[in-house]
Amino acid sequence: MIRFEYVTKIYMRGARPALEDVDVTLERGDFAFLVGASGSGKSTFLKLVLREERPTSGHIHVAGRDLGRLASWRVPTLRREIGAVFQDFRLLPNKTVYENVAFALQVIGKGKRQIENTVPETLDLVGLGGKEKRMPHELSGGEQQRVAIARAFVNHPPILLCDEPTGNLDPATSVGIMRLLDRINRTGTTVLMATHDENIVDQMRKRVIELRDGRVVRDQVQGVYGLETV
Amino acid sequence: MRLTFIASEVWQGLRRNISMALAVVIVTFVSLGFLGSAALLQMQVANLKSNWLSKVExxxxxxxxxxxxxxxxxxxxxxxxxxxxxxxxxxxxxxxxxxxxxxxxxxxxxxxxxxxxxxxxxxxxxxxxxxxxxxxxxxxxxxxxxxxxxxxxxxxxxxxxxxxQRDIFKTLFLVLNRATLIAAVLAAVMLLAAVMLITTTIRLSALSRRRETTIMRMVGSSKTMIQLPFMLEGAIAATLGAVLSIVGLWLTVHYLVEDWLASQFKTVDYISASDVLSVAPLMVLIAVGLSAIASLVTLGKYTSA
Missing domain, CATH: 3.30.70.3040 (Alpha-Beta Plaits)
Incomplete structure (x- = not known):
């Protein structure tokens, strides 16, 4: 589903590589944590998957596409295969919960009927049934992140990228979000989550890919945050 | 769905940037007013030439x-x-x-x-x-x-x-041609200002809706879908300016030339309000062209992937 073949990314000529010789494969339905300190290359990894950045060398395949050969006008079709969730939720403050989720379908040209069917269904899935008409500022942080997840998942993409989705949430709320991501993963969606949250990684016992200074220093099937390498 | 969505985005954008949009309308109004005046003056000169030169000895x-x-x-x-x-x-x-x-x-x-x-x-x-x-x-x-x-x-x-006898008219034609030139130069300067203002307006609009465009890019919205609302905003404001200047020129020619001047100096064939309508499509075309140029200059930078 996501394959990095010896990928190196150097932002500025002469600078230290943000990613170096990364060779990682995620299969369909995988759930993996991407861990590492700030500046270890997690964000660069996610940007390369979304083709916001292009690798300096190496090949990247996402959802059956060779990103090196993907014309820039085809990039939107790639992104429809990837849902993205961020630490800061990125909701539209002047739209209701329903409108925020529907927006993702409107802007890729989906029909009215499909939107009316899918949005309530997805809001039920993330546990926000009945809160369609709330504005984002009326919701708790956890609920806002659920809206963001609903928006990322409403088009049922095969891949869900999460960049520190629990970074702004308290531990109890974070557990709820993780349960939700786990549920989404069980529908066959590949989930890749970049995080700093030790507790969550340790609890989930999922695959852990650890980056340090742009290199993969650990790729463990049922890992914990940092125990083995200390 | 798509059309109503784009229309509502355009409407929101115009409402949010109402003062800038009005500025675009006014600048295009004035600049195309000068341009239209230059064209009409030249039409009048051509009229006078065919009128008088055939009579001179x-x-x-x-x-x-x-x-x-x-x-x-x-x-x-x-x-x-x-x-x-x-x-x-x-x-x-x-x-x-x-x-x-x-x-x-x-x-x-x-x-x-x-x-x-x-x-x-x-x-x-x-x-x-x-x-x-x-x-x-x-x-x-x-x-x-x-x-x-x-x-x-x-x-x-x-x-x-x-x-x-043509010498008698030389000065008159010289004055009219110079007036055309001045109007054309003013038009060029104002058109430049219009392009820059439309560019700024589109940029502001794009910046103020950065959150939306970021999400649109994220979920795989096409470039057209992202940029079209901004382009349309600029085009609508510019076209509105063009329409205003056409109305202004039409009123000027109708009341000042057809009604007043023609009754004061009857010996000459004057341009008519219908001549204004013949330059109108060109003026609208220029307005749309201007906003298209402004969009091309701006949008790549602010909404691209």
Whole structure:
């Protein structure tokens, strides 16, 4: 589903590589944590998957596409295969919960009927049934992140990228979000989550890919945050 | 769905940036107003040219009683000299340029004309027919060919001086052409300002909706879907400006030229309000073109992947 073949990314000529010789494969339905300190290359990894950045060398395949050969006008079709969730939720403050989720379908040209069917269904899935008409500022942080997840998942993409989705949430709320991501993963969606949250990684016992200074220093099937390498 | 979505985005954008949108409307209004004025002025000049130049004559003044020009050394023009001059004007290459017949105005006729038009009687009392000079009034098929006729006749014995009536209009046309030039230069400056203002407006609009465009890119919205609302905002504001300037020009021509000027100076054919409508499509096209240029310059930078 996501394959990095010896990928190196150097932002500025002469600078230290943000990613170096990364060779990682995620299969369909995988759930993996991407861990590492700030500046270890997690964000660069996610940007390369979304083709916001292009690798300096190496090949990247996402959802059956060779990103090196993907014309820039085809990039939107790639992104429809990837849902993205961020630490800061990125909701539209002047739209209701329903409108925020529907927006993702409107802007890729989906029909009215499909939107009316899918949005309530997805809001039920993330546990926000009945809160369609709330504005984002009326919701708790956890609920806002659920809206963001609903928006990322409403088009049922095969891949869900999460960049520190629990970074702004308290531990109890974070557990709820993780349960939700786990549920989404069980529908066959590949989930890749970049995080700093030790507790969550340790609890989930999922695959852990650890980056340090742009290199993969650990790729463990049922890992914990940092125990083995200390 | 798509259309209503884009329409609502455009509407929100215009409402959010209402003062900038109005500024775009005003600047395009003024700049296209100048441009339209320049075009209409040139149309008027063309009208005047076709109107007047076909009426103007070349006057070949023949030697009077007393003239100190070399051609007139032998005294007043003789019948033989006059025949020779007429011969030149009616035959050969020059004859082809001249509308026949040539009108001969004698001293007496010239004096009668003077008396008829001299209401105070000042000149007609102090002058006699002998003070006048006979003239050959020559009309040209092509008024621009004056110089050929002048060259062929002005050195002939018995010719005092050759005058082109077009000279009277030269100053007028010069003024009108300069006015056109000034309007065109002002139009160019204002159009530049319009492009820059539209660019700024689109940029502001794109920046103020960065959150939306970021999400749109994230979820795989196409470039067209992301950029079209901004393009349309600029185009709508610019087109509105163009429409205003068309209305303004139409009112000006209708009330100022057709109603007032035409009743004051009746001898001339004026441009009409329908001439404004003939330049209108061009003005709208320019407005849309301007906003398209502004979009191209701006949008790549602010909404691209």
């Amino acid at each position: 070349v006057s070949v003044f023949l030697c009077p009683e007393a003239s100190n020009r070399a051609n007139c050394a032998s005294g007043p023009v003789t019948t033989a000299q006059q025949d020779a001059i007429q011969q030149v004007l009616t035959t050969g290459a020059v004859g082809d340029l001249v509308k026949q017949p040539i009108y001969y105005e004698s001293k007496e006729e010239a004096y009668d004309y003077l008396v008829a038009h001299d209401k105070d009687g000042y000149f007609s009392q102090s002058l006699t027919a002998d003070d006048m000079q006979p003239v050959l009034r020559v009309k040209l098929k092509d008024p621009e060919q004056f110089q050929v006729v002048a060259d062929a006749t002005q050195n002939l014995e018995g010719v005092d001086v050759v005058v082109d």
